[in-house]
Amino acid sequence: xxSSLFFPTADxxxxxxxxxxxxxxxxxxxxxxxxxxxxxxxxxxLGVDPRSGQCPDRVSGDELKARLERYDFLLKAAAPFxxxxxxxxxxxGFVVLLADPDTCILKVIGTENADERAAAYxxxxxxxxxxxxxxxxxxxxxxxxxxxxxxxLEHYCKDLLAWTCSAAPIRDPDGxxxxxxxxxxxxxxxxxxxxxxxxxxxxxxxxxxxxxxxARELKTAYKYQAAIVESISDGLLTIDKRGCITYLNAAGxxxxxxxxxxxxxxxxxxxxxxxxxxxxxxxSGKGYADKEFFHKSGRGVLHxxxxxxxxxxxxxxxVGVVDAFREAKRVRQxxxxxxxxxxxxTFDDFVGRNPKIQxxxxxxxxxxxxxxxxxxxGESGTGKEILAQAIHNGSNRREGPFVAVNCGAIPRExxxxxxxxxxxxxxxGARRGGRPGKxxxxxxxxxxxxxxxxxPPDMQVKLLRVLQDRKVLRVGGSNYIDVNVRVLxxxxxxxxxxxxxxxxxxxxxxxxxxxxITMVPLREWxxxxxxxxxxxxxxxxxxxxxxxxxxxxxxxxxxRVHSWPGNVRELENVLERALNVSHGDFIDVEYLxxxxxxxxxxxxxxxxxxxSLKEIEKMAVAKAMEAAGGNITRAARVLKISRNxxxxxxxxxxx
Numbered sequence: 001x002x003s004s005l006f007f008p009t010a011d012x013x014x015x016x017x018x019x020x021x022x023x024x025x026x027x028x029x030x031x032x033x034x035x036x037x038x039x040x041x042x043x044x045x046l047g048v049d050p051r052s053g054q055c056p057d058r059v060s061g062d063e064l065k066a067r068l069e070r071y072d073f074l075l076k077a078a079a080p081f082x083x084x085x086x087x088x089x090x091x092x093g094f095v096v097l098l099a100d101p102d103t104c105i106l107k108v109i110g111t112e113n114a115d116e117r118a119a120a121y122x123x124x125x126x127x128x129x130x131x132x133x134x135x136x137x138x139x140x141x142x143x144x145x146x147x148x149x150x151x152x153l154e155h156y157c158k159d160l161l162a163w164t165c166s167a168a169p170i171r172d173p174d175g176x177x178x179x180x181x182x183x184x185x186x187x188x189x190x191x192x193x194x195x196x197x198x199x200x201x202x203x204x205x206x207x208x209x210x211x212x213x214x215a216r217e218l219k220t221a222y223k224y225q226a227a228i229v230e231s232i233s234d235g236l237l238t239i240d241k242r243g244c245i246t247y248l249n250a251a252g253x254x255x256x257x258x259x260x261x262x263x264x265x266x267x268x269x270x271x272x273x274x275x276x277x278x279x280x281x282x283x284s285g286k287g288y289a290d291k292e293f294f295h296k297s298g299r300g301v302l303h304x305x306x307x308x309x310x311x312x313x314x315x316x317x318x319v320g321v322v323d324a325f326r327e328a329k330r331v332r333q334x335x336x337x338x339x340x341x342x343x344x345x346t347f348d349d350f351v352g353r354n355p356k357i358q359x360x361x362x363x364x365x366x367x368x369x370x371x372x373x374x375x376x377x378g379e380s381g382t383g384k385e386i387l388a389q390a391i392h393n394g395s396n397r398r399e400g401p402f403v404a405v406n407c408g409a410i411p412r413e414x415x416x417x418x419x420x421x422x423x424x425x426x427x428x429g430a431r432r433g434g435r436p437g438k439x440x441x442x443x444x445x446x447x448x449x450x451x452x453x454x455x456p457p458d459m460q461v462k463l464l465r466v467l468q469d470r471k472v473l474r475v476g477g478s479n480y481i482d483v484n485v486r487v488l489x490x491x492x493x494x495x496x497x498x499x500x501x502x503x504x505x506x507x508x509x510x511x512x513x514x515x516x517i518t519m520v521p522l523r524e525w526x527x528x529x530x531x532x533x534x535x536x537x538x539x540x541x542x543x544x545x546x547x548x549x550x551x552x553x554x555x556x557x558x559x560r561v562h563s564w565p566g567n568v569r570e571l572e573n574v575l576e577r578a579l580n581v582s583h584g585d586f587i588d589v590e591y592l593x594x595x596x597x598x599x600x601x602x603x604x605x606x607x608x609x610x611x612s613l614k615e616i617e618k619m620a621v622a623k624a625m626e627a628a629g630g631n632i633t634r635a636a637r638v639l640k641i642s643r644n645x646x647x648x649x650x651x652x653x654x655x
Contacts, residue, residue, distance in 0.1 A: 033154075035140065035144055035146075035148060036135065036140075036150070036154050038144075039130065039135035039139075039140045039143065039144075039156070040135060040156055042130055042135075042143070043130050043131075043134045043135055043156045046130060046131040047131075048130065048131060048132075048134050048156060048157065057126070057127040057129070057132040058123075058125045058126055058127065059104055059125050059127065060125075061125075063125075064104070064124060064125040067100055067104055067106065068106060070100075071100050071106055071178070071179065073178075073209065073212065074098070074100070074106070074170065074178050074179050074209070075098070075106060075107060076212065077205050077208040077209045077212055078098050078107070078170070078179075078181065078205045078208075079107070080208075081201045081204045081205050081208070082096050082098060082107065082109050082181070082201070083109065084201070085181075085183060085197060085198070085201045086109045086110055088197065089110075089183070089185065089189075090110075092185065092189055093110075093185055093186055093189065094110055094183060094184065094185035094189070095108055095109065095110040095111055095122050095183070095184050095185070096108070096109045096110055096181075096182070096183050097109075097122055097138065097181070097182040097183070097184065098179060098180075098181055098182075099128060099138050099142075099179055099180045099182065100178075100179050101142065101177050101178065101179060101180075102127070102129075103127055103128040103129045103138050103139050103142060103180070104125065104126070104127050104128075105122060105123065105124050105125060105126045105127075105128065106124060106179070107124065108122050108123065108124060111123070121133075122184070130143065130156075133157060133160070134155060134156030134157035134160065135150060135154070135155060135156045136150065136155070136160065136165060136167075137149060137150045137165030137166055137167035137182050137184070138165070138167050138180050138182045140167075141167040141168060141169050141180050141182075142169055142177065142180055145169060145177070146168075146169070147166075147167065147168035147169070147195060147198065147199050147202070148166075148167065148168075148195070149164065149165065149166040149167075149194065149195040150164070150165050151164040151187065152164055152187040161187075162186060162187055163184050163185070163186065163187060164184070164185065164186075164187045164194075165182055165183070165184040166182065166183050166184075166194045166195035166197075166198045167180050167181065167182035167183075167198065168180065168181055168195070168198050168199045168202040169202075170202050170205055170206060170209075171206060172206075172209055172213075173206075173209060173210045173213050178209070181198055181201055181202050181205065182198070183197070183198050229249050230249055230250055230251070232249075232251065233251055233326070233330070234251060234252075234324050234325065234326045235248075235249065235251050235252025235253075235255045235256070235304075235324065235325045235326065236248070236249045236251075236252055236322070236323070236324050237249075237252055237322075237323045237324075237325070238311070238320055238321065238322050238323070239268050239278060239279075239282075239320055239321050239323070240319065240320045241282060241318065241319050241320060242267075243267050243268050243269070243278075243279050243282065244265055244266065244267050244268070245263050245264055245265065245266055245267075245268060245271060246264065246265075246320065247264070248260040248263055248264070252325065255302065255304070255325070255326075255327055256271070256272060256295065256297065256302070257297050257302075258271065272295050277291070277293070277308070278308055278321055278323055281308050281309075281310050281318075281321045282310070282318055282320075282321060285310055285318050286310075287307070287308045287309040287310055287321075288306075288307065288308050289307045290305055290306075290307060291305070291306050291307075292304070292305060292306075292328065292434060293305075293306050293325070294479045301479055301480065301481070301482070302327070303327065303328040303481055304325045304326065304327060304328060305325065305326055305327075305328050306323060306324065306325040307323070307324045307325070308321055308322065308323045308324075309321070309322045309324075328436070328440070342401065342402055343388075343389035343390075343392040343393050343398075343402035343446075344389060345386045345389040345390050345393070346389075346390050346393045346394065347361060347364070347365065347390045347394060349386065349390065350383075350386075350387075350390070351528070351531050351532055351535045352525060352528040352531065352532065353528055353531070354520070354524075354525035354527055354528050356520040356524060356525055357520055357525055357528065360387070360517060360518075360519060360520060363515070363517045364387055364390060364391055364394075364517060365394060366515070367391050367515045367517065368390070368391045368392075368393075368394030368395045369394075369395070370515065371395075371486060372514040372515050373467070373486070373487045373488070373489070373511065373512055373513075373514045373515070374388075374391060374487075374488045374489070374514070374515045374516070374517065375452075375489050375490070375491075375495070375512045375513045375514075375515070375516045375517070376388060376488065376489070376490040376491075376516075376517050376518075376519065377490070377491055377492075377493075377494070377495065377516065377517070377518050377519065378490075378492065378518055378519025378520070378521070379492055379519070379521050379565075379567055379645070380492050380566065380567065380569070380641065380642055380645055381522075381566045381567035381568055381569030381570055382519035382520065382521055382522070382567045382568060382569075383519060383567075383568055383569075384450065384490040384519055385404060385448060385450060385490065387517065387519065388404075388446075388448045388450075388488045388490060389402060389448075391446075391488060392445070392446040392448075392486075392488070395446070395486070397444070397445050397446055397486055400442075400443075400444040400445025400446065401441060401442050401443075401444065401445035401446070402442075402445055402446050402448065403438050403441050403442035403445070403446070403447050403448065404447075404448040404450060405418070405419065405438050405447065405448065405449055405450065406450045406451055407449055407450065407451045407452055407454055407455045408450075408451035408453075408454030408455075408644060409451070412456050415455070415456065415459050416459060416462065416475055417435070417437065417475050418437060418438060419437050419438050419439060419459075419463070419472075420437040420439060420462070420466070420472045420473065420474055420475065421434065421435050421436045421437030421439075421440055421472070421474040421475070421477075422434060422435055422437075422474050422475035422476055422477070423474050423475065423476040423477045424476075434474065434477075436474075437472060437474065439466060439472045439483050439485060440472065440481060440483060442483070442485045443483050443484055443485060444484055444485075445485065445486070446485065446486045446487075446488055447485050447486070447487055447488070448488045448489075448490070449463075449487065449488070449489040449490070450489075450490050450491075451490070451491055451492070451644070452489040452490065452491050452495075452512065453491035453492070453493035453495055453498055453503075453504060453648075454491075454493075454644060457503075457505070460504065460505045460508050461505070463508065464505065464507060464508045464511060466483070467487060467508075467511050467512075468511070470482065470483055470484065470485075471483065487512070489512045492642075492644065492645055492648065493644075493648045494648065494652060495509055495512075495513070496509070497648075497651070497652055501651060521564070521567055522564040522567045522568055522570075522571065523563050523564050526559075526560055529556070529559055529560060530556065532568070532571070533550070533551055533556070533559070533571070533575065534550060536571065536572055536575050537549075537550060537551075537575060537579070537587075540572075540575060540576055540579050541579075544576075544579060544580065546579055547585070548579055548582065548585060548586065548587060549585045549586055550586055550587070551575075551578075551586060551587045551588075552586050552587065552588045552589070554588065554589045555587055555588060555589050555592065558589060558592065558596065559571070562596060565639060565640045565641050566640055566641075570640070574592065574593060574596065575587070577591075577593060578591040578592060617649070617653075618649075618653045618655075620639065621635075621639065621646070621649050621650065621653060621655060622653075622655055624638045624639050625650075625655065632646055632647070
């Protein structure tokens with residue numbers, strides 16, 4: 001940059017040019033420094049009278065207040081450096097000024113030592129635009145966008161001839177002009193290095209503004225991060241390389257049961273008892289994800305799922321650990337929602353006006369309003385699980401999970417693990433990391449134990465303990481886990497008969513049999529058959545995209561004489577098959593399976609004597625066993641019932 005812009009010039013040519021200016025009011029071309037010449041030319045075009053010595057214009061008090069608020073960031077950054085700059089010229093009549101980009105004076109230091117006219121000129125609120133004050137260091141530095149010094153006779157207006165002013169524009173971190181710093185004093189006191197001092201101060205101010213912005217952005221980022229961390233429902237804990245807690249969010253403190261403000265700086269081992277695994281991350285540098293932990297607190301054993309990640313410096317050194325954790329019950333609820341462990345049926349899904357059916361629904365609604373254990377008994381296919389789902393959806397646990405377990409379908413050696421879960425390494429083939437059982441997954445909701453009568457005796461003992469204590473112990477585990485579940489059980493067996501025969505524990509039977517409901521087999525409410533058939537066809541039409549209107553009278557007649565050993569499930573199966581192969585509006589007999597009994601077969605069987613239904617059933621079982629040569633599987637296939645059902649009937653009838 002041309003050094004002539006920074007230092008005073010008082011040669012004879014300039015004095016002569018200024019005298020000509022004062023006499024004529026015009027600027028002589030080529031006689032002044034280019035920057036001063038341009039400023040004088042602008043003043044002349046603006047109509048400034050160099051002989052008038054007019055004072056700068058001023059803004060109102062309210063406008064000044066608004067400007068001070070708008071440029072508060074500039075004032076805060078500049079204030080200490082203005083004080084430092086003034087310290088070099090204190091008590092010498094110099095003033096240090098800070099102006100905004102519109103040349104409005106925002107802050108002044110040193111007017112107490114200036115004369116009255118100078119104090120008035122430099123008061124906050126004064127506007128130093130060229131159109132008001134001619135060329136000044138403040139206005140011209142902003143107009144030219146560069147530091148400069150205007151010395152004595154270089155001023156356009158005569159009232160400023162006794163002053164030399166040094167000014168430099170201040171730019172914000174984005175490069176925009178944020179203001180201007182000026183130091184003005186008597187011409188005979190100004191040194192050539194005065195402008196250099198101003199430029200140095202401006203550089204310091206710009207650096208301070210950059211640091212202030214960075215600090216504000218960092219603070220804002222911290223607030224955002226803190227708000228995000230505090231808004232999440234998971235717990236978040238951080239420790240330093242010594243194992244001391246540096247942060248714990250409010251959600252985590254609530255889970256652990258402590259005040260998060262009281263643990264900062266304390267060692268992790270003084271707060272939670274799973275410290276070893278977290279501190280292992282510091283030593284090994286290896287984090288972990290979704291591990292289970294148990295924390296003993298005043299509220300009992302707390303169960304968490306945790307993830308730990310090491311914090312590293314740029315050089316790779318581990319300086320801390322971030323530990324995120326959530327309550328295991330919340331994880332289970334999420335899993336249940338995602339995998340569909342929910343009840344879909346309600347009491348509205350049941351049709352039938354038969355008094356027996358209405359009694360079942362009345363008992364079920366009463367069970368839904370209670371929290372007691374319910375035992376549902378009935379033949380296969382009568383809708384025991386559907387009724388259990390309706391009870392769940394009618395209860396105050398409807399928002400919780402509904403987990404169904406078929407106790408007769410789980411291999412004997414796996415049933416304990418399936419119900420109660422297992423720890424890692426509990427047995428050969430155990431899942432890595434362990435696995436929660438069905439009771440844990442049902443926490444807060446309902447567990448439905450279907451075919452409870454088929455549960456092995458040794459498991460009956462463990463189930464009884466869980467029902468009594470509401471705690472489960474995983475296979476291979478040492479921590480009891482609290483479970484808040486309602487138990488609904490179902491069986492096709494006569495449990496009272498099984499108890500008498502020694503196949504089912506009496507104490508477990510009474511624990512389950514608080515509220516009992518016996519499902520009605522379809523053959524006992526055939527008067528509702530048309531209503532039931534219509535309901536099933538409507539449901540199948542929606543499922544299969546069909547538009548069947550119903551069944552023919554011949555089909556209905558055949559339905560009425562069939563004994564329906566598979567109950568409603570068998571009826572649904574028959575109708576779905578027929579609906580898939582039929583083409584008309586009504587299902588006719590030609591679409592029924594050949595395995596369906598012929599018309600009149602049941603009537604003939606029932607009309608041959610005065611035998612009771614139980615005796616007829618006994619004879620049917622005996623005849624099937626005889627025809628199958630004692631083979632249970634073949635006999636069950638002939639009777640169209642399951643092997644377990646056939647075993648129960650054989651024991652009940654003493655065959």
